[in-house]
Amino acid sequence: MTRAGQEYIESLRDGREIWLDGELVKDVTTHPAFRNTVRSIAGLYDMTHDPAFRDVLTVRPEGPERAEGADARIHRAYAIPRSHEDLVARRKAFKTWSEASYGFLGRSPDYMASGIAGFAALPGVFAGAEFDGTANLDAYYRRMSQGDLYQSFTLANPQADRTKAASEQERDDLYIRVVKELDGGIVVRGAKMIGTAAIFGNEIIVGTIEPLPAKDADYALSFSIPLDTPGLKFISRTSYEAAARTVFDNPLSSRFDENDSMLICEDVFVPWENVLVYRDVEASFKQWWVTPAYWNFVHQAATRFWTKLEFLVGLGILIAKANGTYELPPVQIQIGRLMGWLNMAKSMLLAAEASYEAVPGGDGAVQINKEIASAHRFMAADVYPKVLQEIKTLAGGGLIQLPASGLDLRHPVIGDLVAKYVRSPGAGPEKRVKLFKLAWDALGSEFAGRHEQYERFYHGAPHIYLPSMVRDGSPDLCERLAQSCLDGYELADEPAGFAA
Ligand SMILES: Cc1cc2nc3c(=O)[nH]c(=O)nc-3n(C[C@H](O)[C@H](O)[C@H](O)COP(=O)(O)OP(=O)(O)OC[C@H]3O[C@@H](n4cnc5c(N)ncnc54)[C@H](O)[C@@H]3O)c2cc1C
Numbered sequence: 001m002t003r004a005g006q007e008y009i010e011s012l013r014d015g016r017e018i019w020l021d022g023e024l025v026k027d028v029t030t031h032p033a034f035r036n037t038v039r040s041i042a043g044l045y046d047m048t049h050d051p052a053f054r055d056v057l058t059v060r061p062e063g064p065e066r067a068e069g070a071d072a073r074i075h076r077a078y079a080i081p082r083s084h085e086d087l088v089a090r091r092k093a094f095k096t097w098s099e100a101s102y103g104f105l106g107r108s109p110d111y112m113a114s115g116i117a118g119f120a121a122l123p124g125v126f127a128g129a130e131f132d133g134t135a136n137l138d139a140y141y142r143r144m145s146q147g148d149l150y151q152s153f154t155l156a157n158p159q160a161d162r163t164k165a166a167s168e169q170e171r172d173d174l175y176i177r178v179v180k181e182l183d184g185g186i187v188v189r190g191a192k193m194i195g196t197a198a199i200f201g202n203e204i205i206v207g208t209i210e211p212l213p214a215k216d217a218d219y220a221l222s223f224s225i226p227l228d229t230p231g232l233k234f235i236s237r238t239s240y241e242a243a244a245r246t247v248f249d250n251p252l253s254s255r256f257d258e259n260d261s262m263l264i265c266e267d268v269f270v271p272w273e274n275v276l277v278y279r280d281v282e283a284s285f286k287q288w289w290v291t292p293a294y295w296n297f298v299h300q301a302a303t304r305f306w307t308k309l310e311f312l313v314g315l316g317i318l319i320a321k322a323n324g325t326y327e328l329p330p331v332q333i334q335i336g337r338l339m340g341w342l343n344m345a346k347s348m349l350l351a352a353e354a355s356y357e358a359v360p361g362g363d364g365a366v367q368i369n370k371e372i373a374s375a376h377r378f379m380a381a382d383v384y385p386k387v388l389q390e391i392k393t394l395a396g397g398g399l400i401q402l403p404a405s406g407l408d409l410r411h412p413v414i415g416d417l418v419a420k421y422v423r424s425p426g427a428g429p430e431k432r433v434k435l436f437k438l439a440w441d442a443l444g445s446e447f448a449g450r451h452e453q454y455e456r457f458y459h460g461a462p463h464i465y466l467p468s469m470v471r472d473g474s475p476d477l478c479e480r481l482a483q484s485c486l487d488g489y490e491l492a493d494e495p496a497g498f499a500a
Helices: 005-011 035-047 084-100 109-121 134-146 214-219 281-289 293-322 329-354 370-399 406-410 415-421 429-443 446-457 462-472 475-487
Strands: 018-020 023-025 151-154 177-181 185-196 203-206 221-226 232-236 260-271 275-278
Touching: 005 035, 035 084, 035 109, 084 109, 084 293, 084 329, 109 134, 109 151, 109 293, 134 275, 151 185, 177 214, 185 203, 185 221, 185 275, 203 260, 214 281, 221 260, 221 281, 275 281, 281 293, 293 329, 293 370, 293 429, 329 370, 370 429, 370 446, 370 462, 406 415, 406 429, 415 429, 429 446
Parallel strands: 018 232, 151 203
Antiparallel strands: 018 023, 177 185, 185 260, 203 221, 221 275, 232 260
């Protein structure tokens, strides 16, 4: 049974150690830096109980993931897709939740839930020669899916010297590694670079997504632990929610700041039952790349990206209309370009579903088409900054010609002046200020800058994913076709022209 929003909120009131601006945050659910976003996420959970969304968002699974009990519905993201219809149904669930934040909550609970379902689709990957994590995986999958728990991940290591392996960094315990083995579990020490939305979750999963050399076996771990585990520290980045004045002035950052934090493990004890991969460089890699986990992440992310582009294109249209420029031919070209990017994002997602693949060894499980999913990852990182730029060009100085506070419109001295000079044809000043403040939050604010960096990097850096498209794609086919053209003619004595 999925949780209601209030149940989710109460689950965050534990002993988690979150640091912000040198302050130990006592309660993320009430702290001004986090509370609105907590409520936005709680709203997602409430939607799973709303008759209008229940069947879209939840399912009573029929496979091995089926839970005991009278009403064993789980979120669709936790179910293992076994057909094209299942993929479409899961996408509709992703879409419904992403629309609730206009695509600005990248790591809503369905993101990692789909990854966990990916692990569960291929449990054999966790059966290493030295450590068999399959029973732990089964318990983990049931705990998360049936408890409807919220998790995000921390996989990337801190940026230190990117040319060196983990064990070659200038400090041994820079990246998370095992430092002690005890009867009941392991002790880990080190840090992970960023955990988006981690502080809003119930558990955090730690792993490593890049290939590790055999000498880095101490770093080849994967485990999931509750946020209040002793020794676990989260250092939060600047909170845009805290900096927001009001919902009117900062409509997105005040409510959808999913936060990113650095995770530090100070000799954290991890019980064996929470360990999925232990000192196994092969399983550590395969967990993300051979199970459908990564492709499930892309399925969620591509759906959210589609929603985000719909929202941004809509914003561009409203801005052009507010400035009276919408019908101008050059502006129609700009809007057409935006629509082109939007439809490209949508069609790649639908094509990746339609040309789905069986998960090899996955007992009927399916995943979206990997080649298209990889191309989407590249496309989205490339297109997002262009979309922002196009809409900023449409908007001009209107993004800046704004009173600091919407309440200036009601000020006894300057209210009438602001209303006189900040206006759009046919629309009152409040409507214009409201639109352009939303636009600035989405396009130009610190929150917007973070989103641009997110879309560029959250699925890895270009120097990793672009070569992988050559490695995993079909360069031979392209080369063969070009070569066949070259092979079709020779240098001849006759003048140019077709031979009879
Ligand atoms: C907003 C945001 C949220 C994120 N959330 C999460 C999260 O929730 N969980 C998580 O695990 N990670 C998260 N990440 C981290 C993300 O996974 C990494 O940013 C990503 O994997 C790229 O790694 P990096 O940032 O260390 O970049 P690097 O690997 O350090 O690369 C940065 C740049 O350095 C150059 N470079 C570095 N090495 C090489 C090389 N060998 N060859 C050529 N050029 C090179 C390239 O120009 C590259 O673009 C997030 C990142 C962002 C920006």
